[in-house]
Amino acid sequence: MVLLRGATIAAMASGSMTPRSTLVVSGLQLVTKGNVTWAEKEAWLRNPPHTAVNPTLGQLEIRREFGRAAKNAKGTKGLQVVTRGRAAGKALPGAAKTIAETLTGHRMPHSLSPDQYPSKLRRTIHTLDELELMYQRKLGATAGP
Template structure:
């Protein structure tokens, strides 16, 4: 998955590009088919997930642990082989090897999979909310069924 700037997708020049930490709020994700075997396209664009901007406590804990683990490798340069774990022997940047050798573990506040925000609410607006918004904006009932 890749975050893209809307300006890049539209091939338009911009006076100043948004920093990556703010890109998640206005950018697009390029998603590849991966294990979605029924997908007809190799890739498509979508909005970033809700938790990219509003992470759960467990996601924040893991991101903090990741940052601390990466910071502990500050100053390492070049590439080296991973010495333990599933990818033993793979040559990667030194900081990546340090992270691979020091697993992050599980977040103490992680959610049960049934409670993941993406399972509870997959879109910004539900169908019912869209119909209500349409009625408020136009003053008439939403069209349909199609």
């Protein structure tokens, strides 16, 4: 998946682009077909999952570990062969190799089991009931005397 700016999708030049740090709130994801065998299109756009903005404790932990590993790998040069983990035997840029090996086998203390993933429990930021309530409020606010 890729996060894209609306200005990028529309191929428009903009004087001020959305910073990467806030892109998740206003951006779109370009999702490719992958293993979705029933999909007719090769790719489509969707809103980012709500955990992109409101990560779980386990997601925060792994993101923090990724950041630490990336900081420690800063300045690593050239392609290097990964020696352990799923990527073993692959030649990756030095920083990617360091991160891959550092995070191999890491299990964060607050990781969720797959049946507890927020995407399984709540797929979007707003539920249908919340959208209905928002719609009714908006209608009430625009309704005249």
